[in-house]
Amino acid sequence: MLRIEGLHTHYGPSHILQGVDLAVPRGRICAVLGRNGVGKTTTVRSIMGLVPPTSGRVLLDGQDIAGWAPHLVARAGVAYVPEGRLIFPDLSVLENIRVGERRPAKVWTVERLLELFPSLRERSGNRGWQLSGGEQQMLAIARALVSDPRVVLLDEPSQGLAPLVVRELAAVIKRLCAEGVTILLIEQNMKLAEAVADELHIMVKGRIVYVASPEVFRAEEEEIRGRYLTV
């Protein structure tokens, strides 16, 4: 579905992504873990075209979309749930979703999204800034799904959320996976990643250095954690 090959990205003089290779099979959840500043968010922003990659390929069902403008990447079927959620604060919940609905949704209709996220239905008339962090995260996910995407990029969804809300979030992500949504998940929260992902990737200094299933990861966790993840 989504396949990244040798992706390099520079921010001015700094070489952030140094050859990222990554594949997310259809209907699967792949998680990318890593310390702050290793290039996780840059990976997502490069896929989205928000930071144009210097070289490498981003293949969506075989089509190379690397370097496309963000709106064309989105129209090709990549939906983006950004770090910090970036809800439109002065738009209502429904309006936030409608911005993402470029044409009437076939699979993830607004009605279905409100069933999936009952708290959003309750607050449908509220403005984005009035929502709690958890509600904003659900809204950001709904806004992405309404475009009936082929793959969803979820960047740090657990950031700033209470443990209870993170558990709720995990349930939502699993539910999406069960519905056949393909997800690339960027996380710092290892528990969440372990709980939902089919495959874990660890990123260090702009490269993926470790790939394993959650089972294998759990067995090697102590060592891996010490080598790649703890500061």
Place this chain on the structure above:
Amino acid sequence: MDLLPFLLVQCLNALSQAALLFFLGVGLTLIFGIMRIVNFAHGTFYMLGAFLGYSAARLSGNFWLAMIVGPIIAGGIGAAFEVGLLRPLYRRDDSAFLMVTFGLTLVLGDIIRLLWGVDALQVAVPDAFAGIVFLFDEPFPVYRLFLAGAGVVVAIAIWQFLERTRLGLLIRATSQNAEMVHALGVDVNLVRSGIFGIGCGLAALGGVLAAPLVTASLGMAGNAIIDAFVIVIIGGMGSFLGSLLAAVLVAFVQVFGTYYFPDFALAAMYLLMLLVLVVRPGGLLGKEA
């Protein structure tokens, strides 16, 4: 003269003035909200509207047609300018926009001088709105009544456009976070060109409608841009409702100031701005405190 009828007539007068100020300010504030650009050429588009309206009304003999043609041509020029000259500058710092839009005022001003000459041009009040009516025995120009009405109609139209249409939704979203809108699959550049064209077109509509009162002249742009800035600053940069509120406030201050304190009439508008900035530095309905 009784006080009440006098006040009523002055209020209507102020509302007709507010309509012109609103057409001028609302485009500038919408453009700023979306693009974070101060469009220095905004007053020039107002002036362009007056001259286009003059010619359209003369050629067709129809003022209504001038009200449509003038804004469309000016809006088209504005949108083309955005695509051709502003778009390449989006990654530069803000001073580049000031230079380019200021340059446009000079170029457009000279083009207008070449095409229409240096003399002020009289635009006839359309027949339907010529003459005066008596309100409580006070004479009042029908055209000013029409202006006040036009202001109300256009304000409601813009409000509904922003609230109800897809483009209106995208304009509001883009003013809050352009990058996010882009990443949701919307060609933000089109939204930008659209709002720039609409804003310039609204300024031109103000110019078309002002011409019968003040004639179309080369001095229009300078006064207009200052009024427009004052309205945007008082109302809060980027706020549609703020520009409406500010236009009404400024118009009342101008009209009543001229009557009661003729010597200070010009200063009154700036005193109002000063007062607002002291109390609310971001403007009445502005975001930044």
